[in-house]
Amino acid sequence: MADMHETIRNIGIVPVIKIDSPEQALPLGKALLAGGLPVAEITFRTAAGEEGIRILSSQLPQLLVGAGTITSVEAARRAIDAGAKFIVSPGYSDDVVEYCIQRNVTIYPGVNNPSEIQSAMRRGLSVLKFFPAEASGGVDMLDALSGPFPTLRFMPTGGIGMHNLASYIRKPYIVACGGSWMVKSDLINEGRWDEITRLSREAVAAVHGFSFAHIGINPSDTEEASNITMALGVFLQPVTEGTTSFFASESIEIMKQPFLGTHGHIGIRTWDIERALEYLRTFGVEADEATGRRDAKGRLTVIYLKDEVGGFALHLLRAK
Known part of the structure; x- marks a missing residue:
């Protein structure tokens, strides 16, 4: 189960899907993969769900397929037999949880209060799935629950979209967010697979929250670094000094000694460096592990990538 949690965490979003016809499953799965989302939660809200899971599991092995809206042991059995690799339920059912444990299949039961959480922990x-997320208090409620339950992590679903995804995904207790905004029923029924791919790409980008942090300059020595800093300080404030560099505002870093990058470096912020690195590996981008720095919780806060771009080294920064 831990491996499943990590796989889903590295993706960051679980599309929650309702199909009306099994024939929709394969082109939908291909559209998700093209958009960088290798996971699908096919709900049992329609009769087509079971067969859709069977089709996707057999024909798209690179897609992680789960079953959602599982409310009974019988539904769980059918979903697992069809090929579902994980089960999601809207509420907590001890019978369904026990059955999935016996079948050695990961289950994410829905909870939204301490009593249900304690039942799941037992x-x-x-x-755990936090559902319905927005109607149950959203991020504020999750912040409150993470206090008495610090070891738990959540997959919030319900009312999440591009407008509020960042407020959830940046939290350390969030494994992934479930949502349907990139797989709306009208898009599926109209066969608008290219639009689903576009929305999926947009969602993946939002999960990582990539943004420009600063550009770094490599002077020849500390004296030159100081001179550059004073010159830039005329335009850019505040000027600050650290152990290894100066900053002119937050946008330009002037290294005290030559550092990584032929011309310098570019810093890029992201919500979660570990998740971002998994994503970048799909493009053949690798990190220089020797450059990584971690916080007290063991999370990467800074790491450089191996290859330069235009003579600049690239490094990731954990956004605050």
Whole structure:
């Protein structure tokens, strides 16, 4: 189960899908993969869900397929037999949880209060669906729950979209967010697969929250670095000094000694460096592990990538 949690965490979004016809499953799965989302939660809200899971599991092995809206042991059995690799339920059902544990299939039962959380913890579950997320208090409620339950992590679903995704995904207790905004029923029924791919790409980008942090300059020595800083300080404030560099505002870093990058470096912020690195590996981009720095919780706060771009080294910064 831990491997499943990590796989889903590295993706960051779980599309929650309702299909009306099994024939929609394959082109939908291909559209998600093209958009960088290798996961699909096919709900049992329609009769087509079970067969859709079977089709996707057999024909798109690179797609992680789960079943959603599972409310009974019988539904869980059918979903797992069809090929579902994980189960999601809207509420907590001890029978369904027990059955999935017996079948060695990861389950994410829905909870939204301490009593349900404690029931899940008694079964040894450590990652839970928070549903309906927005109607149950959203991020504020999750912040409150993370106090008495610091070891738990959540997959919030319900009312999440591009407008509020960042407020959830940046939280350390969030494994991933579930949502349907990139797989709306009208898009599926109209066969608008290119639009689903576009929205999926947009969602993936939002999960990582990539943004420009600063550009770094490599002077020849500390004296030159100081001179550059004073010159830039005429335009850019505040000027600050650290152990290894100066900053002119937050946008330009002047290294005291030559550092990585032929011309310098570019810093890029992201919500979660570990998740971002998994994403970048799909493009063949690798990190220089020797440059990584971690906080007290063991999370990467800074790391450089191996290859330069235009003579600049690139490094990721954990956004605050």
